[in-house]
Amino acid sequence: SQTIHQWPATLVQPVGSPLSLECTVEGTSNPNLYWYRQAAGRGLQLLFYSVGIGQISSEVPQNLSASRPQDRQFILSSKKLLLSDSGFYLCAWSALKEKLFFGSGTQLSVL
Amino acid sequence: QQQVKQSPQSLIVQKGGISIINCAYENTAFDYFPWYQQFPGKGPALLIAIRPDVSEKKEGRFTISFNKSAKQFSLHIMDSQPGDSATYFCAASKDDKIIFGKGTRLHILP
Numbered sequence: 001s002q003t004i005h006q007w008p009a010t011l012v013q014p015v016g017s018p019l020s021l022e023c024t025v026e027g028t029s030n031p032n033l034y035w036y037r038q039a040a041g042r043g044l045q046l047l048f049y050s051v052g053i054g055q056i057s058s059e060v061p062q063n064l065s066a067s068r069p070q071d072r073q074f075i076l077s078s079k080k081l082l083l084s085d086s087g088f089y090l091c092a093w094s095a096l097k098e099k100l101f102f103g104s105g106t107q108l109s110v111l
Numbered sequence: 112q113q114q115v116k117q118s119p120q121s122l123i124v125q126k127g128g129i130s131i132i133n134c135a136y137e138n139t140a141f142d143y144f145p146w147y148q149q150f151p152g153k154g155p156a157l158l159i160a161i162r163p164d165v166s167e168k169k170e171g172r173f174t175i176s177f178n179k180s181a182k183q184f185s186l187h188i189m190d191s192q193p194g195d196s197a198t199y200f201c202a203a204s205k206d207d208k209i210i211f212g213k214g215t216r217l218h219i220l221p
Contacts, residue, residue, distance in 0.1 A: 032207050043117070043213030044155070044200055051207050059208075090154050098143050098204060102154025 002027035006091045006103030013110055019064075019078040021106050023091030026072065031093040033074040034100065035066055038088040050074060086110045114138055115203050117212025125220050130188040132215045134201035137182065141203035146175065146186050147211075149198045158199070159186070191219045 006023045013019060025031050035047040046059045048066035056066050063082060067075045074091060091103040116135045124130045136144075145160035161168045161175040161184065168175045174187040188195055196219045201212045 034209070036211070044202075044211035046208070046210060049207060049209075057208075092154070094209075098145070098160070098209075099157050100145075100147075100155075100209060102156070105152075105154050 002093075002095075002101065004091065004093055004101055004103045006106060008106060009104065010107045011109070013081050013108065015083055015110055016080045019076070019081050019085070019108070021076040021089055021091075021108075023074045023076075023103055024072055025093045028072070028093070028095055030071060031095055033068060033072075034092040034094070035074065035076050036090045036092065036102075038090060038105075039086075044090070048076070081110045083110050114210045115201060115212040117201050117215060119215060120213070121216040121218070123218045123220060124191045126191065126193060128191050128219075130186075130191045130195065130217055130219070132186045132199055132201070132217070133183065134185065134203075134212050135181075135183045136203045138203070138205065139182065140205045143204045144175070144177065144184050145202050145204070145209075146173075147200045147202065149200065149214075155198075155200055188217075191217075193219045193221050195219050 003026045032051050034049045036044045050056050050068045064078050086109050089106045092100040094100050114137050118133050146158045147155035148158045149155040159170050159173045161177050163179050166177050172189045177184045198214045198216050200214045
């Protein structure tokens with residue numbers, strides 16, 4: 001069966017520090033991978049999605065970036081965090097371009 | 112540009128009542144319309160979905176009504192239960208891109 005792992009569950013970082021969130025999927029090959037951010041009152045905001053290794057589509061211009069170094073690994077990064085980067089970050093995968101399977105999320109607080 | 116507009120932002124319904132959440136979309140190229148349910152501290156999970164070639168889909172107590180000409184779709188929860196209390200997101204997708212509404216926080220009174 002397929003599983004998605006996302007870590008850490010919670011993270012507190014100072015403004016200006018770097019960020020690296022990792023997501024891995026098991027039990028499937030060549031999944032579509034997604035990063036969403038959930039902030040109060042803004043719902044689920046699509047940040048990045050990837051249909052293959054090295055292929056990243058960015059939806060929102062900001063100081064975040066994403067990379068897909070391996071087929072089932074998706075990384076969200078920032079060189080310098082801003083206060084506005086606080087939120088609940090969710091990784092998701094899909095095999096059929098439709099049904100999304102979400103990870104358990106990372107609650108990021110930038111102070 | 113908000114491509115999927117969802118309302119209401121929050122909803123309180125008595126146990127046994129009908130919960131109704133509405134969504135409207137702008138891009139006529141969308142070809143798949145799912146609803147996700149999210150409990151606190153968890154990732155969303157797919158609840159029910161519909162394609163634009165049908166006007167209604169029912170799964171147990173959950174029904175999606177779809178109006179292609181109006182570019183609107185809604186979720187109906189019949190006989191709402193306290194366990195249905197959660198945040199509900201509508202979404203629309205085309206190819207690999209899936210866009211969500213802002214969510215509705217539903218609370219069912221016991």
